[in-house]
Amino acid sequence: MADERKKALVGELELQRPRISEGLESLKRELHPVHQLKKSVRKHPGRWATGSAGAAFLTMRLLRSKKIISNARSKKRGILLKTGKLIFNLARPTLTAFVIKQAQEYAETKIGHHPDNSMLGGPPQK
Numbered sequence: 001m002a003d004e005r006k007k008a009l010v011g012e013l014e015l016q017r018p019r020i021s022e023g024l025e026s027l028k029r030e031l032h033p034v035h036q037l038k039k040s041v042r043k044h045p046g047r048w049a050t051g052s053a054g055a056a057f058l059t060m061r062l063l064r065s066k067k068i069i070s071n072a073r074s075k076k077r078g079i080l081l082k083t084g085k086l087i088f089n090l091a092r093p094t095l096t097a098f099v100i101k102q103a104q105e106y107a108e109t110k111i112g113h114h115p116d117n118s119m120l121g122g123p124p125q126k
Helices: 002-031 033-043 045-063 079-112
Strands: none
Touching (some): 002 033, 033 045, 045 079
């Protein structure tokens, strides 16, 4: 009797193995970051386009190089303007890091509220 039950259980396990294997492969595909990114871009193309355009604009504004213009006569500038420019140039790396951090936090709060976005810790997408 125990031998028959054991054979029945082994047979049942043999039938379940392919389903478990398929489920595992499906889960691996679903949780792959590239798959999630593609799915998110397809689902919210406007948000991604707006975000990428905004990020590109901010990056260009913050990291652009200064134009060098050769001018025979030098402009007279006040001490206040020169000091302000010096302070801004010294603070630029810190400001850049701050703006990038704020942008990341803003994106996480805005995108994080969607429970269907498993890339940011939500439940897995279907």
